[in-house]
Amino acid sequence: MQRTYGQYCGVVRALEMVGERWGLLIVRDLLVGPRRYTDLRNGLPKIPTNILAARLKEMEESGVIRRRILPRPASSVVYELTEYGLELESVMLELGRWGAQSLGELKDGEIVTLDSMIMALRTTFQQSSAVGLHLRYQFHFGPIEIHTVIDDGSIEVEAGPIDDPHAVFHIHGPVNLVMDGSITAEQALESGMLTLDGSAEDLDRFANLFRIGPKSLPAS
């Protein structure tokens, strides 16, 4: 590795390992699960392929991720986080929560990907609101299908449908406005940005289970 910061410091080492451009976004997607090269490309549509290859190589060398060849007959290549790389999860969740407060409006050309959506739900999950709850929810957002299993303070969020969900949410707009308190869940429902196959109780639960902030907002 070249391009160093020239300091003997934990933060510097971390940035040298995962702080290069696109690095943490690759980690974000791998936190959802092992991914093939092409999966990563699809989840990060704007990443140049040579950059993706370079980052994967660098992060493999520094022990953050691992390149693994699946047993036959699949024989395909997957990338996954090492145990060390997995320890970045709490950092990513906090960073995502911090940044989510500045999401604002959907800017031109911006997309929402499956993996980022999964991480967003994990990020904003409020453990304290989930004690004693045992729920299976399903979400639809365009072509994206996600389900979550809430089990007394713990949560699992993954791609795909789930059997016999307690409620199904269809997202048509910036539902993060509900999570950061800009609008109420009822307003989201009225405005049509959210439709629901479930009870009013589920709507309230959703608004309490997934939250951004309340934090101080940037000046701009």
Place this chain on the structure above:
Amino acid sequence: MQRTYGQYCGVVRALEMVGERWGLLIVRDLLVGPRRYTDLRNGLPKIPTNILAARLKEMEESGVIRRRILPRPASSVVYELTEYGLELESVMLELGRWGAQSLGELKDGEIVTLDSMIMALRTTFQQSSAVGLHLRYQFHFGPIEIHTVIDDGSIEVEAGPIDDPHAVFHIHGPVNLVMDGSITAEQALESGMLTLDGSAEDLDRFANLFRIGPKSLPAS
């Protein structure tokens, strides 16, 4: 801002605000306290001055930091974190702890700065080992002088000396080897990388109060 990642995602927003090269290191130093332009330059010797100016401007626009002119007669310019920027502290502490596990040997040309040292002590502080303790420690590392006030689970680390410390540590080598468990505090003392003006009890306390890991290590 241009150069975007093209995704509507909290992590992406965070990286767009503080993820550019040198960004988080500026935040690291500002977490220690307000700093003048020249202070930041001295704390980040390898940063090009135009990059520092550019990052400061970008982070000011996104509401992470604030440019303030001190009241007369000082009238000097200082940069400081906004309330929003301050919320990055927990992210930085975790990131530093994660990266510190890969510190390894001091590489050629690498330096240790005052601010990074202060953040390192904050990063590695083990709250649980400090309950019931009320201590004032002082550290010397070359020209760097730091003191810390431990007060029943909480810690303050700052530059400069302190009156009537319970112990004074003189660091001459990679004392992080003690914190990550590679060697014992006694071995550090014997090898001369650490000298102590205090009791053996203080040595043990030091080893317990400031810890890296134990975590899984990178493959390399």
Place this chain on the structure above:
DNA sequence: CCGGATCCTCGGTGATACTG
């Protein structure tokens, strides 16, 4: 001395094409 702005070079990034 402080707080930058300016200029120039170089290498990493971005975009695209190509290959085993």
Place this chain on the structure above:
DNA sequence: CAGTATCACCGAGGATCCGG
């Protein structure tokens, strides 16, 4: 599918300069 190769370009690196 999993990358490598090529090339234009712009941001990082490094030095100098400048106004207060």
